[in-house]
Amino acid sequence: xxxxxxxxxxxxxxxxxxxxxxxxxxxxxxxxxxxxxxxxxxxxxxxxxxxxxxxxxxxxxxxxxxxxxxxxxxxxxxxxxxxxxxxxxxxxxxxxxxxxxxxxxxxxxxxxxxxxxxxxxxxxxxxxxxxxxxxxxxxxxxxxxxxxxxxxxxxxxxxxxxxxxxxxxxxxxxxxxxxxxxxxxxxxxxxxxxxxxxxxxxxxxxxxxxxxxxxxxxxxxxxxxxxxxxxxxxxxxxxxxxxxxxxxxxxxxxxxxxxxxxxxxxxxxxxxxxxxxxxxxxxxxxxxxxxxxxxxxxxxxxxxxxxxxxxxxxxxxxxxxxxxxxxx
Amino acid sequence: xxxxxxxxxxxxxxxxxxxxxxxxxxxxxxxxxxxxxxxxxxxxxxxxxxxxxxxxxxxxxxxxxxxxxxxxxxxxxxxxxxxxxxxxxxxxxxxxxxxxxxxxxxxxxxxxxxxxxxxxxxxxxxxxxxxxxxxxxxxxxxxxxxxxxxxxxxxxxxxxxxxxxxxxxxxxxxxxxxxxxxxxxxxxxxxxxxxxxxxxxxxxxxxxxxxxxxxxxxxxxxxxxxxxxxxxxxxxxxxxxxxxxxxxxxxxxxxxxxxxxxxxxxxxxxxxxxxxxxxxxxxxxxxxxxxxxxxxxxxxxxxxxxxxxxxxxxxxxxx
Numbered sequence: 001x002x003x004x005x006x007x008x009x010x011x012x013x014x015x016x017x018x019x020x021x022x023x024x025x026x027x028x029x030x031x032x033x034x035x036x037x038x039x040x041x042x043x044x045x046x047x048x049x050x051x052x053x054x055x056x057x058x059x060x061x062x063x064x065x066x067x068x069x070x071x072x073x074x075x076x077x078x079x080x081x082x083x084x085x086x087x088x089x090x091x092x093x094x095x096x097x098x099x100x101x102x103x104x105x106x107x108x109x110x111x112x113x114x115x116x117x118x119x120x121x122x123x124x125x126x127x128x129x130x131x132x133x134x135x136x137x138x139x140x141x142x143x144x145x146x147x148x149x150x151x152x153x154x155x156x157x158x159x160x161x162x163x164x165x166x167x168x169x170x171x172x173x174x175x176x177x178x179x180x181x182x183x184x185x186x187x188x189x190x191x192x193x194x195x196x197x198x199x200x201x202x203x204x205x206x207x208x209x210x211x212x213x214x215x216x217x218x219x220x221x222x223x224x225x226x227x228x229x230x231x232x233x234x235x236x237x238x239x240x241x242x243x244x245x246x247x248x249x250x251x252x253x254x255x256x257x258x259x260x261x262x263x264x265x266x267x268x269x270x271x272x273x274x275x276x277x278x279x280x281x282x283x284x285x286x287x288x289x290x291x292x293x294x295x296x297x298x299x300x301x302x303x304x305x306x307x308x309x310x311x312x313x314x315x316x317x318x319x320x321x322x323x324x325x326x327x328x
Numbered sequence: 329x330x331x332x333x334x335x336x337x338x339x340x341x342x343x344x345x346x347x348x349x350x351x352x353x354x355x356x357x358x359x360x361x362x363x364x365x366x367x368x369x370x371x372x373x374x375x376x377x378x379x380x381x382x383x384x385x386x387x388x389x390x391x392x393x394x395x396x397x398x399x400x401x402x403x404x405x406x407x408x409x410x411x412x413x414x415x416x417x418x419x420x421x422x423x424x425x426x427x428x429x430x431x432x433x434x435x436x437x438x439x440x441x442x443x444x445x446x447x448x449x450x451x452x453x454x455x456x457x458x459x460x461x462x463x464x465x466x467x468x469x470x471x472x473x474x475x476x477x478x479x480x481x482x483x484x485x486x487x488x489x490x491x492x493x494x495x496x497x498x499x500x501x502x503x504x505x506x507x508x509x510x511x512x513x514x515x516x517x518x519x520x521x522x523x524x525x526x527x528x529x530x531x532x533x534x535x536x537x538x539x540x541x542x543x544x545x546x547x548x549x550x551x552x553x554x555x556x557x558x559x560x561x562x563x564x565x566x567x568x569x570x571x572x573x574x575x576x577x578x579x580x581x582x583x584x585x586x587x588x589x590x591x592x593x594x595x596x597x598x599x600x601x602x603x604x605x606x607x608x609x610x611x612x613x614x615x616x617x618x619x620x621x622x623x624x625x626x627x628x629x630x631x632x633x634x635x636x637x638x639x640x641x642x643x644x645x646x647x
Contacts, residue, residue, distance in 0.1 A: 075553045082553045085546070088547050101554050101564075105555045
C-alpha cells in the first residue's frame, strides 16, 4: 500500500451558476484518519467529497494531498479512489474483472491483474464470488466488491459517498464495523460522506459538520457531542435540547435534563409533561415548555421509577448550568 | 352499533344479503392469465391471419409447379431449380442469383456499417451530451423528419439534386472542382446507399439511445476514477452496455434492407439487382412459385443473419 498522506483543503469553493455549494472550506485531515463529512442534504458535503475525488471541478481554492497540489489532476493521478453511493459496479463484468478494472486500464496483463484482484477479494472475504456478475450479489456483497475495486489502485485516501445508505439497518451496522476495521488495517485515510450522526459518531476519528456550504464545527465525536458550538450542530447531532435561558440559547443533553415536580420559584423551566416512552434502560420523557419549546429527557429507569410522572403532570425541567452548552 | 348488513346497505344500496345481486358480486373475477391473453389476443390474431398463414402459403406455393400462364398445384422443386439455374455449371463463376445476393449483401453491409456508425454517435450525443429530457425528446423527433413525407416523393426530390444536371453537379462544375458532371451521384450504388442510410439511421439511433440512457452515469465516473481514458471508457463500458441496442438496431436495418426493392429500384435507376427485386420481377411475370421460392430463400438468409447476431447478445434477457 502507498504511504498514507495528509489532505488539506485551502479555501475550496464550488459555485453552480448562481448557487454557492461549498463556501471557502478550509480543512486539514491528518494521514490515516477516518473522517466523516456530516450534514443534511444540500449542505455541500457531497460536492466537497467529489472535488477531493476530482469528479467535480474546483471553482476556487486548492486541494493538497501529501506534498502535491492535486487541484487540477484527474482522479487516477491524485492517489484517491472513490466508492460510489450505488457502488457503480460494471454490470457486464464479473466480480474479478470489476476489481481488476483499474489495472486493465493501466495495461497490466491479465494474469497479473487477476492475481492482484484475487488478493483484494480475499481482503474483503469475497474470493468465492470472483466469477459472478454484480447482479447475482446481495447489497452487502456488492459493497465489498466496490470496496475492493476502489482499493486496487492503492489509494492514499479512500472517498466513500454514503456507502451504507443502500443497506438495511442490520447490515449497515455490520458493514460499518468492517469499514472501520479495514481503515485501521490499511492505515490510510477514509473520508466518508454521511447524513447519519450515529454512523459518523461510531466511525469517525474526526467529524466535520457542514451546513450551507460551510463547516459549522469539526472535531472528535466526543468534542462535538460534549460541546456543540451552534444551535444547528446541537440539533443535528441529536441527543440535545436547545432552549433559551435568559435570552441565551443553550444546549442541554437529553440525559442531563432532569425532571422534578413543579414548585414555584425553584430553578428550572416550568413545563408540561406530554409523553413517556419506556426504552428499556431509560425512559424517554417529552416535555413542552410554556413558550412551546419541545424538550426531551432520557431518565434512567431506576430514577424514573422513584417518582413516575404521568402525561399531563406539571413539572420543572432542570439542568446543571455548568454542563449546559452556550450556543453562538 | 352498526351491523354488517347496514354497512352493506351503505356501500351497495339495494343489495340485501343472499339476494341474486349480492351473489353476482361474489362471482369469481376473470383470472389474470385470461386477461393477459385477452390483451395480447388482437395482435396475435392479426399476426396469425396476415403473417403466419400467408407465410405458410408462400412456403407451399414455392413447391408448386407453373408454366407460362398458370399455377399447377402439384409438388415440384421447379421454383428453386429455376432460381439456381446454371449455378453449378458456371462454377467457379457466380450465377445470376449468386451475384444478386452478393450485391444485396454488399449493399446491406454498407448501409449497416454506415447507419451503425452515424446512429451510434447520434445516440451517444443524445444520451451523454444533451442533459435535458425535453431536448433529448425534441432532437429525437428531428430524426423522424425523413418519415414525414412519402418515400417516393423524397426519392423523386433527389433527382434535381443529384442528377446529371442537378444542383450538386452544377455546383461542383461551377466551383471548378470537376470538369464534367459526375455520373455516379444518381442511379448508382452510391445513391442507393445514400437513400437507405438517410432513411434507416433513425432505426439505429432509437434502440442504441435507449440502451445508452439506461447506463448509470456513475459507471462512467467509476471508469474515470479507475483511470480510464475517454476511449477506454467507450470500449470497456459504453459499447458493451450498448450492445443490446446495437443488435436490435442492426436487426431492423438488415431485415429492411435485405428485402427492399423500391428504394433500390428507384435510386438505382432499376439497374441494380437485389434479392427483393428478383421477387418483384417474378411476381410481375406471374411466376408465383418462383417468386415464393425466392421469398423463402431470402427469409432463410435473413433469419440466419439475425440468429448470428442474436448469438452476440441475449436479446430476451436485455428486453
